[in-house]
Amino acid sequence: MAASEHIVGRGIGNKLILFSVILVAIMWMLPIAWTLLLSFKPNSELMISTASAFHPPYTIKNYTDIFQSSGVFRWLWNSAVVSIGVTVGILVLSSLAGYGFARAEFKGRDIIFVLVLLGLAVPEQAVIIARHQMFSDLKMHNTYPAIILPGLSSAFGVFLMTQYFKAIPKDIDEAAMLDNASRFKIFWKVLLPLTIPAQATLGIFSFLGAWNDYLWPLISATKPEMFTITVGMASTQTNFAQSEGLGFLMAQAIFAGLPVFIVYLFFQKYIVRAVAGAAIN
Amino acid sequence: MQVSSIELDSVSKRFGSVEVISELSLTIHSGEFIAFLGPSGCGKSTLLRMIAGLESVDGGEIRIGGERVDRLPPGARGVAMVFQHYALYPHMTVFDNLAFGLRNIGTAEDEIARRIEEAARILEISHLLKRKPGQLSGGQRQRVAIGRALVKDPKAYLFDEPLSNLDAALRVRTRVELARLHQQTRATTIFVTHDQVEAMTLASRIVVMNARKVEQVGTPMEIYGRPATEFVARFVGSPAMNFLPVQVNDRGGLASAVLGDGSIIDTHVPVAALPGGDLRVGVRAEAIRVRPDGALPGKVEVVERLGDRTHLHIRLMDGSTLVAEDTGISQVQPGDAVRLAVEGATAHLFDAGGLAYHARQ
Ligand SMILES: Nc1ncnc2c1ncn2[C@@H]1O[C@H](COP(=O)(O)OP(=O)(O)OP(=O)(O)O)[C@@H](O)[C@H]1O
Ligand SMILES: [Mg+2]
Numbered sequence: 001m002a003a004s005e006h007i008v009g010r011g012i013g014n015k016l017i018l019f020s021v022i023l024v025a026i027m028w029m030l031p032i033a034w035t036l037l038l039s040f041k042p043n044s045e046l047m048i049s050t051a052s053a054f055h056p057p058y059t060i061k062n063y064t065d066i067f068q069s070s071g072v073f074r075w076l077w078n079s080a081v082v083s084i085g086v087t088v089g090i091l092v093l094s095s096l097a098g099y100g101f102a103r104a105e106f107k108g109r110d111i112i113f114v115l116v117l118l119g120l121a122v123p124e125q126a127v128i129i130a131r132h133q134m135f136s137d138l139k140m141h142n143t144y145p146a147i148i149l150p151g152l153s154s155a156f157g158v159f160l161m162t163q164y165f166k167a168i169p170k171d172i173d174e175a176a177m178l179d180n181a182s183r184f185k186i187f188w189k190v191l192l193p194l195t196i197p198a199q200a201t202l203g204i205f206s207f208l209g210a211w212n213d214y215l216w217p218l219i220s221a222t223k224p225e226m227f228t229i230t231v232g233m234a235s236t237q238t239n240f241a242q243s244e245g246l247g248f249l250m251a252q253a254i255f256a257g258l259p260v261f262i263v264y265l266f267f268q269k270y271i272v273r274a275v276a277g278a279a280i281n
Numbered sequence: 282m283q284v285s286s287i288e289l290d291s292v293s294k295r296f297g298s299v300e301v302i303s304e305l306s307l308t309i310h311s312g313e314f315i316a317f318l319g320p321s322g323c324g325k326s327t328l329l330r331m332i333a334g335l336e337s338v339d340g341g342e343i344r345i346g347g348e349r350v351d352r353l354p355p356g357a358r359g360v361a362m363v364f365q366h367y368a369l370y371p372h373m374t375v376f377d378n379l380a381f382g383l384r385n386i387g388t389a390e391d392e393i394a395r396r397i398e399e400a401a402r403i404l405e406i407s408h409l410l411k412r413k414p415g416q417l418s419g420g421q422r423q424r425v426a427i428g429r430a431l432v433k434d435p436k437a438y439l440f441d442e443p444l445s446n447l448d449a450a451l452r453v454r455t456r457v458e459l460a461r462l463h464q465q466t467r468a469t470t471i472f473v474t475h476d477q478v479e480a481m482t483l484a485s486r487i488v489v490m491n492a493r494k495v496e497q498v499g500t501p502m503e504i505y506g507r508p509a510t511e512f513v514a515r516f517v518g519s520p521a522m523n524f525l526p527v528q529v530n531d532r533g534g535l536a537s538a539v540l541g542d543g544s545i546i547d548t549h550v551p552v553a554a555l556p557g558g559d560l561r562v563g564v565r566a567e568a569i570r571v572r573p574d575g576a577l578p579g580k581v582e583v584v585e586r587l588g589d590r591t592h593l594h595i596r597l598m599d600g601s602t603l604v605a606e607d608t609g610i611s612q613v614q615p616g617d618a619v620r621l622a623v624e625g626a627t628a629h630l631f632d633a634g635g636l637a638y639h640a641r642q
Contacts, residue, residue: 171364171367172368174355175362175364176381178356178360179429180385180386189381190370193372194372
């Protein structure tokens with residue numbers, strides 16, 4: 001709101017910026033629009049040329065075909081369970097850990113915090129074999145906990161929440177102490193509500209990350225009824241999907257992205273703020 | 282209303298190896314408005330926070346209303362604190378900010394509403410109760426912070442530099458309101474400040490602190506008129522007291538101070554009390570006037586006009602400097618040679634250790 005006034009209000013320099021922003025946005029949108037367009041074309045026409053995308057016939061058969069593959073609702077459900085589980089878990093754990101790092105005094109706190117931060121630098125691929133072995137030993141593959149648990153260790157989340165709690169003046173805790181609030185009450189009623197913007201940011205990124213996650217669910221879930229939507233969709237693609245079923249492929253992509261799109265619609269305000277905040281800080 | 286005395290019995294505090302408060306004892310009477318005055322870093326806030334329970338006590342005892350409290354958590358001590366940066370709960374309305382502490386001790390909602398209504402009326406914030414702190418001006422936040430203390434009907438109010446974030450005009454207004462509030466409530470109040478004017482105008486007694494210890498405890502006029510040490514004399518009063526090295530002669534039992542240039546200030550300090558060794562005379566600017574028949578010659582270097590009075594920075598014949606006071610309409614110009622008359626009755630003598638010797642009362 002303030003930002004748009006800013007852009008509209010100023011002279012030619014800002015018009016130029018606005019113009020280039022729109023240009024970049026269009027470049028971002030084009031592939032999505034292309035995907036959407038192709039998803040409504042019969043596969044047979046696309047086999048000959050994708051240029052046919054610009055004229056009829058159009059069809060929704062690709063979408064109805066998605067529902068022919070029996071697992072799709074189950075996969076959506078799995079993805080929802082996993083994503084919500086991961087999101088809630090990350091929020092709870094990161095908040096508690098962040099409060100601890102920011103407010104509690106204990107031996108080795110700074111060292112442990114550095115260890116947590118090191119977690120940011122370890123790529124998933126580096127540990128995935130050991131992790132797979134571990135869940136095999138625990139006989140947990142093809143369960144929700146197996147897919148969810150590794151996602152809960154969010155170094156980013158702990159870091160973000162720690163910084164956020166640290167930014168809240170200690171005066172506030174102290175005022176609450178003098179107001180007879182217990183430690184838990186201070187955390188729950190006074191500090192946690194102040195972290196809602198950070199919770200929203202972290203929640204959205206966690207949800208999107210978990211929804212789009214492919215590698216770990218692919219490895220851990222081997223039974224089709226435990227597939228997430230990303231893994232399930234990939235499993236329905238034949239070897240010649242690119243040439244023989246391009247429209248279907250595109251419809252799948254749109255379909256799998258739909259929940260993310262809906263999340264975005266609901267939380268747009270927070271996402272914009274989160275990204276802007278990340279850029280400014 | 283429940284007003285209590287506060288007693289500090291040789292309390293100490295250290296942060297790591299640094300001792301910030303050392304064996305400090307002090308009794309604050311019930312209903313008294315007391316100011317902790319001292320330079321930055323002298324431990325005022327630390328001492329206040331020890332009383333509030335926000336800082337642990339490493340040695341000694343703190344008693345509030347006769348009850349030992351230094352092992353009790355902050356909430357159990359029955360005191361309320363107003364923080365320098367207000368420390369309001371940003372996500373709660375003003376009403377909920379005031380109600381939070383009362384709800385935590387299970388006060389009935391109608392009683393809470395009644396108390397908040399009354400506090401809001403006194404502080405003139407009734408129309409702000411539905412707002413959040415972010416929608417208030419600094420002065421309004423300050424009132425809410427005071428209100429949060431007021432509704433608790435505490436045994437004592439603790440203020441940590443509550444006015445330092447307000448602009449000059451608002452600071453003066455709030456100061457007067459705090460004085461009025463104290464006259465109404467007669468509640469025991471400790472007020473931390475490094476502003477001598479705040480301390481002088483508000484407090485019934487001032488505790489002047491310097492590096493870990495109390496320099497002097499006294500009424501504002503005692504602190505100003507009979508400073509116990511050189512530190513107090515320099516810290517309180519603006520401009521700071523003038524100090525000049527002197528030799529002392531006995532003049533009928535009273536000390537007659539001879540300055541470097543031979544001129545004489547007849548003090549009323551009894552000679553008998555004075556120690557040997559180096560002495561300095563301490564005189565406030567208002568006791569040094571420009572007079573044609575003055576005994577002390579000097580040259581004016583800087584003229585500071587304050588409107589109602591003028592401060593003259595003067596170099597004496599022996600090279601030492603002092604500040605004298607003249608009327609607001611002073612005609613004196615920089616470079617002028619002047620003669621100064623020093624009112625000896627209000628002069629003090631200080632020994633090498635900074636200890637003060639005063640005229641008999
Ligand atoms: N938590 C702490 N850890 C270590 N040292 C501290 C801590 N709190 C205060 N100090 C030190 O104790 C001394 C007294 O601090 P305090 O805050 O009481 O000073 P103050 O008189 O209130 O000063 P100001 O007028 O600047 O507020 C200072 O030297 C400060 O550096
Ligand atoms: Mg302080």
